[in-house]
Amino acid sequence: MTLDERKKIILESIIRDYVETAEPVGSRAVVKKHGLKISAATVRNEMSDLEDMGYLEQPYTSAGRIPSQKGFRYYVDCMMEQENLNDKETKVLLQLLDDSFQEMDELVQKIGHFLAQITKYTSFVIVPSVRMSKFKYLQLIPIEPGKALVLLVTNLGVVMHRNIEVPESITAQELGLIGRLFNQVLAGKKIEEIQRSDLQQLRDEMRQRRQVIDRALEAIESLLEDSNEKRVIISGALNIMNEPEFKDVDKLKKILAFLEGETQLMDMLPESVGDEVDIRIGQENQAEDFKEMSLVFAGYETRGDQGKMGLMGPVRMEYWKAAGSLDSVREIIEEIIRKRF
Amino acid sequence: MTLDERKKIILESIIRDYVETAEPVGSRAVVKKHGLKISAATVRNEMSDLEDMGYLEQPYTSAGRIPSQKGFRYYVDCMMEQENLNDKETKVLLQLLDDSFQEMDELVQKIGHFLAQITKYTSFVIVPSVRMSKFKYLQLIPIEPGKALVLLVTNLGVVMHRNIEVPESITAQELGLIGRLFNQVLAGKKIEEIQRSDLQQLRDEMRQRRQVIDRALEAIESLLEDSNEKRVIISGALNIMNEPEFKDVDKLKKILAFLEGETQLMDMLPESVGDEVDIRIGQENQAEDFKEMSLVFAGYETRGDQGKMGLMGPVRMEYWKAAGSLDSVREIIEEIIRKRF
DNA sequence: ATTAGCACTCAATAAGAGAGAGTGCTAACA
DNA sequence: TGTTAGCACTCTCTCTTATTGAGTGCTAAT
Structure with missing residues (x-):
């Protein structure tokens, strides 16, 4: 299933906007934001099409549209460009890892902190098995x-x-x-x-x-x-609290309780992760309590077992930044691990 | 400042009720609950007195009364009887500690878990310094x-x-x-x-x-x-989420962020804790973000440094249970430490 | 195929109307 | 003098009922 160019632009525009504001996006906003040369009415028609195709949904009649999980999936699969760490961020990471660390656990802890801090999401790192x-x-x-x-x-x-x-x-x-x-x-x-x-x-x-x-x-x-x-190290769990979709304490509690039972997170991940950064959007996650969250993760190779690391956030997540950060970090720490161990 | 017997009964009744329900307590409720032989009107007069003395307060005109922090303080100082671990709880603890634990850290971790689980509050344990x-x-x-x-x-x-x-x-x-x-x-x-x-x-x-x-x-x-x-081990932080006073995400965030910065908690504690369980109610705590919480803590002696442990909860806290649990646990683990180390 | 125009929908907000819990005061009573 | 019944009053809470406004979907003109 492929979309024509204009639909893509509109879908992307809506996704970007929605990720930023957490509000439904209206046709006028799409036109304004991207300075499109077409009218709001045209956009409305296209949006209606996109909704029929399942990429958008309406919270209620006559509200703006929000991307459906299928919409995010399409974007992630067919349109998204990863946004890797910029020079400044890379520098911060290298500096962080420059201090001598004693063992794998310490390295991994630092990586976790860094990822959470840079992305404002919650990170996890799985220490390669002894x-x-x-x-x-x-x-x-x-x-x-x-x-x-x-x-x-x-x-x-x-x-x-x-x-x-x-x-x-x-x-x-x-x-x-x-x-x-x-x-x-x-x-x-x-x-x-x-x-x-x-x-x-x-x-x-x-x-x-x-x-x-x-x-x-x-x-x-x-x-x-x-x-x-003790193989999972989670950082920045409190970042979840900044997301408007979790301003409800009960939802929040479910997620945090889920993270506290660390094995539950591990059980959701595949045994072995391929070369690419992998993304699980909302319902795609197995665990019942995690169906409103998205998971972006990657493996990193060590001499011996594979380690894994990832970022968690609401479905309305900056997948480009999360995936890019993971990719960059992977490259950097694999290099370090090769040298050190 | 000492209260006459009837005022004490009324104060206690209100405290117990309020701790349980988190709702203001009215004069009729006081009479019913304790099956008092006096009328609601009389209780109202007494409550009015207690309010003048600063032990009770009214959220708004013509609501019931809630205990003030000063009221809790009076209760804790002059009336409260500690409620130690019962036989069943003691047995659970002993069983938990029966499994061989390798080192102090592990012992302390288990204590923390136990305290949080038994009281439904958040526990902390400070490992004696190496x-x-x-x-x-x-x-x-x-x-x-x-x-x-x-x-x-x-x-x-x-x-x-x-x-x-x-x-x-x-x-x-x-x-x-x-x-x-x-x-x-x-x-x-x-x-x-x-x-x-x-x-x-x-x-x-x-x-x-x-x-x-x-x-x-x-x-x-x-x-x-x-x-x-790494000397502070915190357990059951999520228990805070069950307290109605923290159903607001922003308040919650402050508390959890406070706990994440572990040194902040340590800084609030005295260098050395005496023989008695110590209680800090609400405003009595130094830290700005902790002024809506109460802290109940005790020391435990080891060969070498003193360790500390405690429980945190809302001002509306079961101080009797928290203090009693700590006292019992202290006794038990000091015994164990004497034997083991 | 695109667009302007317009009626329509529905959440969000505000305003108003009871209802109910609980008080404070007064006057009667032991 | 302390206690109690009675009653008016207060203030939150909840349930309705407008009002507003963003945004759509449809129609007809371009």
């Missing part, structure tokens, strides 16, 4: 009699730790030895591929310290579970 | 050529880590040695008391590795800064 990164180093550190610390470092620099109980009789040397053996066995393995069976031989060799090995493995498993849960 | 805990263990772990990990464990089990750069030439043995020397020098010292000068001798002895020692110190310092920033 599961996909590679085992680099493990150490068992005696803390006090009967207690030790399992320390795990991956190729992405993520450090995780957990306390375990060990027999009081065990010596620092022994713990050190066990750690080194772990390292030998697991070196370079993907974290998610670590299996108890990998350590079967080790377990057999060290009969009397089998318990410690098991505890360490349990610790690793529980670390992975924990780091799975 | 500064006050004691140095227990430090290790320098070689990660890859030119990079090492500084690992710091305190007596409260807090583990912090940070990457530093080291000369490529340095060996694992050397790093281990430096770590051990750090341990000797710093053993048992309060974290906040660690000074560069403590390590002067060490620096002198190890001329050619001075740089590594400096880097490690810098890492420790930056760790402390980081852990200072």
Whole structure:
């Protein structure tokens, strides 16, 4: 389905206007705004056509028109030009990331903040799963009699730790030895591929310290579970409150509650995101409480798992800016990740 | 200033009613609710007196009365009986804390959740500062050529880590040695008391590795800064949305924005909290954006620094429940902390 | 195909009319 | 002297009823 040039101009004009003002747009406004050489009556006819085609709708007889979700979809698919970060914004981002950050989590936090701030929408960033990164180093550190610390470092620099109980009789040397053996066995393995069976031989060799090995493995498993849960970082949630469509507290509550249950957001996203920025408009979203929101998201590649990031706003959203920002940010941070990790 | 018995009953009755319904309370309602043996007219006279004294106010001529902030203050100071956790709630809490938690942060997170859930208010918990805990263990772990990990464990089990750069030439043995020397020098010292000068001798002895020692110190310092920033954990912020006084989005926004800037909340609290649960009603709060909220908070003692926790809600708040819950929770977690740390 | 003109529609706002809850005052009463 | 019944009065809330104005859809002329 393709529209003739004039209809496109009118549709775009209405979308731009509506996104800006959140008010229905009338035929006169369309003519004035774009200084069109045609009369309001002509525009009215065209608008009527566009409504019949489903791209516009009328809140009530004889109000102006607002773009339907189908209208936004058409615009996004066939007409929209992304608006990437401008020089100033890019500079801000680079400066932000220039300060040394310690690990992925910190980087990702900063990205989230930046996106929310620049677009005035709500951002989310999903930290690439530790599961996909590679085992680099493990150490068992005696803390006090009967207690030790399992320390795990991956190729992405993520450090995780957990306390375990060990027999009081065990010596620092022994713990050190066990750690080194772990390292030998697991070196370079993907974290998610670590299996108890990998350590079967080790377990057999060290009969009397089998318990410690098991505890360490349990610790690793529980670390992975924990780091799975906390993978979504949301910024600028309060920006939603500035949108007139959410001046109603009950609507607002639904959205914020939805965001609080972070897994719900994750569940809406596809397993893996392609090269393009992806857009979900209103009803296209699965979750019932999210059908008045739009979602713009993209993936970013890391050594290991793919990360995801995105922006959320009302259906009346500046898709061009959101998509463009994500695209620019992706490029910049993929570059940084390549260098750093 | 003390009130006669009947005025007290009437004040309490109005407070209880108003807290429950958020509506002005009339004289008839007071009589009915408490099955008083006096007439509505008499109550009206008493209410008029209470208004003159400043404990009640009228939204407009010939509406019912609502308690003034001064009224709440009087009630809280002179009449209120705390309502501690009941058996069921206590059981829930104990069960929640029964699962092994790894560190203070996790414990505190759970407490926060619990408080918010049980009271339907917004909770905050301030994690005791790492500064006050004691140095227990430090290790320098070689990660890859030119990079090492500084690992710091305190007596409260807090583990912090940070990457530093080291000369490529340095060996694992050397790093281990430096770590051990750090341990000797710093053993048992309060974290906040660690000074560069403590390590002067060490620096002198190890001329050619001075740089590594400096880097490690810098890492420790930056760790402390980081852990200072993130000390407030807020739960149940969305509960505020259920209060009718915040059905207006702008008011809501102010409060939520206030909570987002976590230091603002911390700045309102006294340095150190006494034995009693403390209550700040409405205007008594310093912060401009918080003058329509009330704050109920208490300290909890740990080995080292004092932690704080509290509940926030509208002025029309169930102070008895909030204060009682905090008191009970304090008792329970201080017990746990004594055992665990 | 385009446009000017005009009647028509419907939300938003304002103004007015009860209704109802609750008070304050007065006068009677224990 | 404290308590109470009775009643007029006040003020919000809600429900109607105009009024306004933006914007459309249709018709007829260009």
